Amino acid sequence: MTTGAVDPLVTDYLARLAAAAAELPPDRRAELLAEIGEHIDAARVAGAAGDEAAVRTLLDRLGEPAEIVAAATEDGPAGPAGSAAAPPHRPGPRLELAAVLMLTIGSLIPVLGWLVGVLLLWSSRRWRRGEKLLGTLVVPGGPGLLLLLAGLPTQSCGGGSGSPGGPDGSIVTTPETCTGFSLPPAIGVALAVFIFVAPLIVAAVLWSRARDRPNWQ
Amino acid sequence: MLEYCVLSLLAGDRLYGFDLVRRLADVDGLVTSEGTIYPLLSRLRREGRVTTTWVESEAGPPRRYYSLTPAGRDALRAFVTEWRRFRDAVDHLLSEEKP
Numbered sequence: 001m002t003t004g005a006v007d008p009l010v011t012d013y014l015a016r017l018a019a020a021a022a023e024l025p026p027d028r029r030a031e032l033l034a035e036i037g038e039h040i041d042a043a044r045v046a047g048a049a050g051d052e053a054a055v056r057t058l059l060d061r062l063g064e065p066a067e068i069v070a071a072a073t074e075d076g077p078a079g080p081a082g083s084a085a086a087p088p089h090r091p092g093p094r095l096e097l098a099a100v101l102m103l104t105i106g107s108l109i110p111v112l113g114w115l116v117g118v119l120l121l122w123s124s125r126r127w128r129r130g131e132k133l134l135g136t137l138v139v140p141g142g143p144g145l146l147l148l149l150a151g152l153p154t155q156s157c158g159g160g161s162g163s164p165g166g167p168d169g170s171i172v173t174t175p176e177t178c179t180g181f182s183l184p185p186a187i188g189v190a191l192a193v194f195i196f197v198a199p200l201i202v203a204a205v206l207w208s209r210a211r212d213r214p215n216w217q
Numbered sequence: 218m219l220e221y222c223v224l225s226l227l228a229g230d231r232l233y234g235f236d237l238v239r240r241l242a243d244v245d246g247l248v249t250s251e252g253t254i255y256p257l258l259s260r261l262r263r264e265g266r267v268t269t270t271w272v273e274s275e276a277g278p279p280r281r282y283y284s285l286t287p288a289g290r291d292a293l294r295a296f297v298t299e300w301r302r303f304r305d306a307v308d309h310l311l312s313e314e315k316p
Contacts, residue, residue: 028259035234035255038281042235045277061242063250072256118310122303136310 006055010040017065024072032072036062096124096210100203103135107142107199114142126210138202145195220257221300222247224266224285224293231270231284234258258283266292 017036021029043049043058062068102117121127121135139145183191219241226232226240237258238251248254261267266289271279285293 031259032255035258035281036252038233038278039235039238039252039255041278042233042280045274046235061250062252065252067250068252068256071250071253072259074256119307122306125299132306 006049006052009052009055009059013059013062013065014040017068020065020069021072024069028072032068036068093126093210093213095120096126096207099124099135100207100210103142104200104203107144108147110144110148111141114140114144117142121206124210126213127206131206131209135202135206139195139199142199143196146192149192149195219247219254220261221293221296223254223257223261224289224296227267227283227285228290228293231282233272233280233282237283261289265289 014033014037018029018033021032024032039062040049040058049055049058099117099120102113102120104117106113106117118136122132124132127135141148222241222244223237226237232240234255238248238254241254242248242251258267262269262283265286267283268286269281269283272282274280
């Protein structure tokens with residue numbers, strides 16, 4: 001099934017994996033080496049390692065030994081096996097912190113930043129449905145919405161001045177012309193303050209609740 | 218996310234490592250290094266969601282097959298419910314964004 005040029009590739013790969021896995025507990029290391037070895041054996045049987053090119057592809061697809069070992073160390077404490085009775089890993093509310101930051105500061109990235117915040121918000125297990133709706137619906141777009149609104153055409157006025165230009169030296173007046181729309185200043189300012197402040201308050205409330213809760217509601 | 222894809226693949230039938238990994242890799246963008254699936258399987262086994270059995274193979278040495286435990290099935294079911302809720306909520310939001 002395999003040629004002489006192929007086995008050294010596999011042997012070398014497994015040796016590099018064994019060296020990289022030295023930091024793992026012995027039973028986990030043995031298990032990982034066995035499973036990767038079985039993967040390569042099964043690939044041979046399936047005809048996916050017939051020549052040198054195929055073997056190189058197979059090993060490339062498996063990935064760098066360091067990468068595989070990194071995945072093994074990420075996956076829980078490197079304590080002795082049989083510690084399955086240990087309490088499950090409880091990560092801090094990092095996801096929730098990211099969500100709150102994206103919904104507020106992140107919303108300065110137009111549309112996208114806030115949408116990412118909403119995705120994070122809904123993927124959290126620390127918030128209830130009502131809280132997620134609150135975080136989503138109180139000012140969709142977040143404080144960053146102000147930036148977008150500032151980019152809209154607002155009212156601008158031109159003309160309206162008189163100038164001496166008539167053939168007989170009389171004053172010619174042009175009527176004031178305005179384009180766009182505007183809100184009465186008091187309402188505009190109040191709305192802007194609301195758009196800016198309300199999401200921040202909601203974010204603060206969400207954060208304080210997430211911090212005190214376990215990872216599953 | 219990936220671990221639930223693994224559980225989902227095993228919900229149908231038990232699979233041996235190479236077969237399972239290749240099926241996952243066929244889903245575009247899901248797996249970059251196939252070898253990293255094995256540490257994931259190891260953790261699922263330690264958590265009691267997946268179990269392994271050796272089965273004789275017609276071609277080649279016996280194979281280690283991975284299958285779901287009842288706890289794995291429960292975990293998958295809970296994830297599917299949560300995932301659908303999340304997906305519907307996002308779909309709903311995105312459809313509101315349309316001009």
